[in-house]
Amino acid sequence: MPAATTPHSAPPLLALRGVGKTFPNGTVALSGFDLDVRAGEFVSLVGPSGCGKSTALRIIAGLSEPSEGTVEWPSQGTAMTTPSDGTSRIGFVFQEPTLMPWSSVAKNVALPLTLKGRSGDKAAAPVAAALERVGLTKFADAFPRELSGGMRMRVSIARALVLEPQLLLMDEPFAALDEITRFKLNNDLLQLWQASGTTVVFVTHSVFESVYLSSRILIMTPRPGRIFTELAIDTPYPRDQYFRTSAEYGAFCRRASEALAQAMAGGDP
Amino acid sequence: MTPRDFSRERRERVLRIALPIVVLLLMLALWEVIVRIENIPPYVLPGPSLIIRTLIDDWSLLWRSLLVTLTTTVEGFLLAAAGGVGLAVLFNQSRVLEYSLYPYAVILQVTPIVAIAPLLLIYLPQPLAVLACAWIVAFFPVLANTTLGLHSVDRNLAELFTLYGASRRQILWHLKLPSALPYILGGLRIAGGLSLIGAVVAEIAAGSAGAGSGLAYRIAESGYRLNIPRMFAALLLLSVAGIVIFYTLSLVNYLALRRWHESVLEREA
Numbered sequence: 001m002p003a004a005t006t007p008h009s010a011p012p013l014l015a016l017r018g019v020g021k022t023f024p025n026g027t028v029a030l031s032g033f034d035l036d037v038r039a040g041e042f043v044s045l046v047g048p049s050g051c052g053k054s055t056a057l058r059i060i061a062g063l064s065e066p067s068e069g070t071v072e073w074p075s076q077g078t079a080m081t082t083p084s085d086g087t088s089r090i091g092f093v094f095q096e097p098t099l100m101p102w103s104s105v106a107k108n109v110a111l112p113l114t115l116k117g118r119s120g121d122k123a124a125a126p127v128a129a130a131l132e133r134v135g136l137t138k139f140a141d142a143f144p145r146e147l148s149g150g151m152r153m154r155v156s157i158a159r160a161l162v163l164e165p166q167l168l169l170m171d172e173p174f175a176a177l178d179e180i181t182r183f184k185l186n187n188d189l190l191q192l193w194q195a196s197g198t199t200v201v202f203v204t205h206s207v208f209e210s211v212y213l214s215s216r217i218l219i220m221t222p223r224p225g226r227i228f229t230e231l232a233i234d235t236p237y238p239r240d241q242y243f244r245t246s247a248e249y250g251a252f253c254r255r256a257s258e259a260l261a262q263a264m265a266g267g268d269p
Numbered sequence: 270m271t272p273r274d275f276s277r278e279r280r281e282r283v284l285r286i287a288l289p290i291v292v293l294l295l296m297l298a299l300w301e302v303i304v305r306i307e308n309i310p311p312y313v314l315p316g317p318s319l320i321i322r323t324l325i326d327d328w329s330l331l332w333r334s335l336l337v338t339l340t341t342t343v344e345g346f347l348l349a350a351a352g353g354v355g356l357a358v359l360f361n362q363s364r365v366l367e368y369s370l371y372p373y374a375v376i377l378q379v380t381p382i383v384a385i386a387p388l389l390l391i392y393l394p395q396p397l398a399v400l401a402c403a404w405i406v407a408f409f410p411v412l413a414n415t416t417l418g419l420h421s422v423d424r425n426l427a428e429l430f431t432l433y434g435a436s437r438r439q440i441l442w443h444l445k446l447p448s449a450l451p452y453i454l455g456g457l458r459i460a461g462g463l464s465l466i467g468a469v470v471a472e473i474a475a476g477s478a479g480a481g482s483g484l485a486y487r488i489a490e491s492g493y494r495l496n497i498p499r500m501f502a503a504l505l506l507l508s509v510a511g512i513v514i515f516y517t518l519s520l521v522n523y524l525a526l527r528r529w530h531e532s533v534l535e536r537e538a
Contacts, residue, residue, distance in 0.1 A: 063428050092432055098425040101529040102447045114443065115433040143528050 011074035012036040013199055014060065014167065018167035019053050020224070029055040031224035033069065037167070037201060042193055042204045044210035044217045046256065048264060052225025053203040057169050061092050072137035090197075091160030093170040099144040099159075106131065106140040116163075130158040133192055150181035157189070161196065168193075168200045174209070176239045186212055187240065194237060195222065207260060211252045212244060219259045221266070228263035231256055315498040323498040324505065331487065331499075335506050338468055338483035341396070342514070345403025345464040350457055352404065353411025361419045361439070361445065378409040382467055386474035399483070402471035407464035414456030418449025451508055451530050454522040461514040469507065473496075 014037040021030040037043055045053045060063040067077060067107060073089070099108045107114075109130050113123040131137050132152040144152055160168055163208040174182040190213060194199055204210050210217050217231040233252055235243060243249050297317045303309070304316035311319055324331065356374070360367035382402055389398040422445055430440050472485035484503045491499040526533045 063432060090432065092429065093426045096425060096428075098423065098429060100313055100426065100444075100447065102450065111429075111443075112433045115430065115435045115439055145529050 003080045009067075010024065013039040013073065015070075015072045015074055016056070016060070017070045017072070019056070019059060019066045019071065021052065021059065021064065022067045028224040030059075030066075031226055033226045035218070035227060037199060039166075040197060042202065042213055042215045044214040045220055046204060046207060046210045046260060047220030047225065048222050048260075049196045049205060053205075053220060054171050056225065057092075057171050057201065057203050060167075061090055061169055063092075083157055089166050090162065091165035091168045093153075093156050093160045093168070093173045093236055095172045095175055095193045096239055097144065097149075097156040099152060099155055101144050104141050104143055105136060105147070105155050108144065108155055109162055111159060112163045113230045126162050130162040133195070134158045134188065148181075149177055150185060152187070153177065153185060157192070161192065161198075164196065165198060168198050170200065172203055172205065175204070175206075182209070183241075183244075189213065190237065190239060207256045209254055211249060211256055212239065217256055219256065219263050221263045229259050230258060280528070312495045312497050315501060319498050320505065321503040322503040327499055327502060331503060331506060334482050334484045334487045334503070335510065338465075338472065338485065339510060341399050341403055341468040341483065342358045342465045342510070345400055345407055345467060346457075346514075348400075348404045349407035349411055349460050349464060353408045353456065353460070354415050354453060356408075357412050357415035357419060357449075358441065358446075359431055360416060362441070374409060377405055382406045382470050383474065386471045389471070390475055399468055399471040399475065400436055402474075403464040403467035404468075406467035407460040410463065411453070411456040414452045414459075415449055418452025419445045421452065422448045449528055451532060454518075454525060458515065458522060462511055465507070465511050465514060474532045499509040520535070 010191050014035075016033055016035040019030055019033040019035075020028070022028050026038065033052070033056060035056070035176060045056060055064065059066050062071075100111070103111075106127055110119065110123045112128045128137070128140075131140055134157055136151065136154055136158065139147065139151065144155065147155070156173070174185055177185065184210065189200075202210070202213060211233055214233050215237075217233060219228045219231065220226065221228045231252070235248060235252075301316045301318060303338070304314060315323070356370070360371065362473050382405060385405065386398070386402050389401050392398075393401060425449075426444060427440070430444055435443070468483065469485040472483040473489055475486065484507050487503045488500050488507075491503065523533050
């Protein structure tokens with residue numbers, strides 16, 4: 001079985017070992033899932049629908065318990081609790097913007113702070129900074145309903161970033177957006193990632209999106225899901241529209257597509 | 270929008286208000302004419318003009334009765350609102366409590382209030398019995414709607430709250446209650462009308478034996494005295510009270526939800 005881990009001097013930020021997930025109805029979503037996430041990288045999980053990508057992400061976030069195997073944070077012990085300095089380890093962006101329709105943009109972004117007991121003046125500065133980073137400063141008082149789909153997704157990203165998480169988990173965040181908006185948000189996301197120095201685990205079913213964004217792509221097999229092979233995208237950042245139309249990009253996409261086809265056919269990498 | 274569309278829309282709006290008024294005036298005129306031509310005695314059917322005159326002549330008596338009924342209605346409504354929302358929240362927090370008490374709330378609801386009222390009048394002093402009737406009929410829609418609302422929380426939002434380690438109180442306050450607000454307001458709108466009905470039913474049941482002086486009591490009393498014009502005048506006041514209650518609650522609903530909920534957002538042209 002191919003291991004998704006590569007030798008590396010520093011301990012990984014996050015390590016999943018032999019993780020399996022069987023749902024009560026008997027569906028085996030994940031089996032023997034190994035994953036190392038290194039600090040600062042942008043790693044994508046790519047696979048067909050129903051291959052357990054989202055399940056893996058939910059297990060990392062602690063929203064779902066693995067049936068077997070372990071989830072460890074080697075650099076800081078295994079406890080999932082939030083560090084006491086008020087920063088949070090994980091930010092999560094769902095496929096839908098998942099905003100509170102009854103609250104303004106600013107209050108939505110402030111939610112993680114509010115839940116940690118920091119509201120009002122204490123939350124104002126980080127919320128303003130997060131809104132600035134996604135370019136929505138002018139819309140702080142707007143309601144989600146009044147924004148476009150792309151803007152709502154930006155609010156969702158701002159909220160995930162407001163606690164300056166070490167790890168940003170994104171579950172097909174741009175799947176429901178039109179292509180123009182998606183390309184724009186892809187670029188914005190790369191900028192945010194580079195500026196903040198956070199680590200991103202990005203789930204997508206789009207080979208093209210994953211190649212454009214990632215420093216490393218992990219191709220998953222369908223049911224039960226596990227890592228089939230990995231592909232390093234070593235093109236340096238910042239990447240832009242030129243990369244998207246380059247021969248290099250095309251070659252990466254071809255390799256990734258071939259690997260995905262093999263994974264789905266159940267062959268060897 | 271062209272000026273022509275605009276004027277058409279305006280004409281439509283005027284018609285929507287003017288047409289029912291024209292119909293009302295025509296009906297009243299017809300009623301008056303028939304009563305006069307056929308020479309129907311007022312103790313059989315009084316004409317609209319006589320009803321209005323009675324309303325003016327008996328104003329001080331009817332006004333006092335209206336205040337009595339309205340006080341009961343508002344008190345019953347407020348208790349129903351507090352009781353319905355409070356009980357729904359308790360049920361939501363404790364399954365044991367929900368399982369033990371919910372069936373009895375249903376029994377209270379399905380038993381016709383007209384049948385309960387005489388019993389209440391035996392055991393409770395009359396003002397309290399009337400209040401209890403108003404409460405019993407009004408509280409169930411609040412309870413049922415709030416329960417539905419508290420269960421209608423967006424699943425992803427709930428997970429987000431879990432991810433950020435929200436306490437039960439925070440989930441209730443920042444997530445469940447705001448999600449339930451449109452449902453609660455819908456329940457309150459029904460409860461407003463029902464508490465008036467409950468108060469009226471109890472006053473009627475108390476009948477001439479009662480010491481009350483509410484509007485429904487006036488109707489019953491006037492019936493015994495064959496003072497039919499006053500019956501109609503009291504009925505008219507009850508209708509107006511019902512309409513005012515309904516539209517007040519609709520306005521509250523609109524003001525509370527206008528920025529975010531689909532039900533009250535203006536349709537885009």
